[in-house]
Amino acid sequence: MNAAAYADRPAVRRHEPMARHTSWRVGGPADVYCEPHDLPELQAFLAELPADVPLLWIGLGSNLLVRDGGFRGAVVCLGKGFAQIETLPDGGLRAGAGLPCARLAQHCGRAGLAGGEFLAGIPGTVGGALAMNAGAHGGETWQRVTAVQTIDRAGTLHRRLPEAYRIAYRSVSGPPGEGFVAAEFAFEAAPVEQVQAAIHALLRRRAATQPLRLANAGSVFRNPPGDFAARLIEAAGLKGLTCGRAQVSELHANFIVNLGGACAADIETLIDTVQARVEAASGVHLEPEVRRVGEAS
Numbered sequence: 001m002n003a004a005a006y007a008d009r010p011a012v013r014r015h016e017p018m019a020r021h022t023s024w025r026v027g028g029p030a031d032v033y034c035e036p037h038d039l040p041e042l043q044a045f046l047a048e049l050p051a052d053v054p055l056l057w058i059g060l061g062s063n064l065l066v067r068d069g070g071f072r073g074a075v076v077c078l079g080k081g082f083a084q085i086e087t088l089p090d091g092g093l094r095a096g097a098g099l100p101c102a103r104l105a106q107h108c109g110r111a112g113l114a115g116g117e118f119l120a121g122i123p124g125t126v127g128g129a130l131a132m133n134a135g136a137h138g139g140e141t142w143q144r145v146t147a148v149q150t151i152d153r154a155g156t157l158h159r160r161l162p163e164a165y166r167i168a169y170r171s172v173s174g175p176p177g178e179g180f181v182a183a184e185f186a187f188e189a190a191p192v193e194q195v196q197a198a199i200h201a202l203l204r205r206r207a208a209t210q211p212l213r214l215a216n217a218g219s220v221f222r223n224p225p226g227d228f229a230a231r232l233i234e235a236a237g238l239k240g241l242t243c244g245r246a247q248v249s250e251l252h253a254n255f256i257v258n259l260g261g262a263c264a265a266d267i268e269t270l271i272d273t274v275q276a277r278v279e280a281a282s283g284v285h286l287e288p289e290v291r292r293v294g295e296a297s
């Protein structure tokens with residue numbers, strides 16, 4: 001990309017440190033970083049982006065390990081204009097993909113809508129939850145999705161139904177090259193107190209069992225069929241294992257925390273070490289849930 005491109009676009013920054021945009025607080029610079037305020041700004045950016053430049057969509061970076069060398073390409077993070085919620089004529093909700101999941105859950109709590117309580121504990125955006133099929137406590141994002149709005153590389157919008165996607169545990173694949181812009185959800189009417197009590201109980205449970213005071217990216221590995229990654233990691237004696245300033249959490253074995261000053265290489269080495277040692281101890285090959293992108297420094 002030539003240096004003059006995007007010079008007049010306030011939403012676009014060059015050499016943006018991705019450590020500012022990931023919950024692990026690590027990651028080198030993205031060549032180009034765009035935080036479009038609204039749809040026209042996003043469409044203008046995509047129209048100018050050469051087709052061969054790699055494009056990475058991000059939300060709150062809560063499931064993302066960006067390596068220390070950064071990302072050679074363009075990163076799009078949806079801004080405030082993509083964080084709206086509206087009630088649809090059929091009682092469903094339409095949420096922008098930049099909306100934090102917690103705010104969607106709070107809205108459901110106030111409106112007396114049940115089924116989205118689990119979203120309260122997921123510190124990502126609606127876009128990230130759609131891409132990951134984020135879930136917890138028996139709920140999964142796509143169980144509630146009735147339609148999504150996506151945008152392709154040319155800036156064209158599409159309305160797509162769930163049938164257009166292959167959806168599994170923490171895995172979603174659909175039309176390639178599209179980012180999520182919004183989603184429509186169906187929830188069930190329920191007493192406000194009941195929904196809010198469920199959300200509070202869930203948040204209390206998380207605060208007691210997750211190392212929320214240290215930078216982390218939630219569960220590092222997917223749970224293998226019929227078992228729990230955290231149980232296998234703990235059984236392999238890996239709680240507290242440290243690499244540089246990254247550590248397997250003492251509180252929750254499937255979390256890796258940044259003790260302060262970790263780099264992405266510390267975290268990645270720890271991920272690979274845990275994977276190898278669990279396999280040696282139990283024969284189970286753990287699959288990472290966190291997405292790794294970018295280049296080593």
Ligand SMILES: Cc1cc2nc3c(=O)[nH]c(=O)nc-3n(C[C@H](O)[C@H](O)[C@H](O)COP(=O)(O)OP(=O)(O)OC[C@H]3O[C@@H](n4cnc5c(N)ncnc54)[C@H](O)[C@@H]3O)c2cc1C
Pocket residue numbers: 023056057058059060061062063064078097121122123124125126127128129130131132133134135136178179180181210212216217218219291
């Ligand atoms: C403390 C903590 C607890 C967590 N608990 C849970 C949990 O209980 N359950 C769970 O499922 N996850 C959990 N997570 C992981 C994480 O919050 C989820 O995966 C979340 O859905 C990621 O959303 P995000 O906006 O941060 O996405 P990011 O981390 O920014 O991106 C994740 C993936 O989504 C893609 N993506 C993001 N936005 C878009 C978009 N608009 N269009 C297309 N693709 C997009 C990215 O390219 C990337 O592949 C937890 C994380 C933390 C830190």
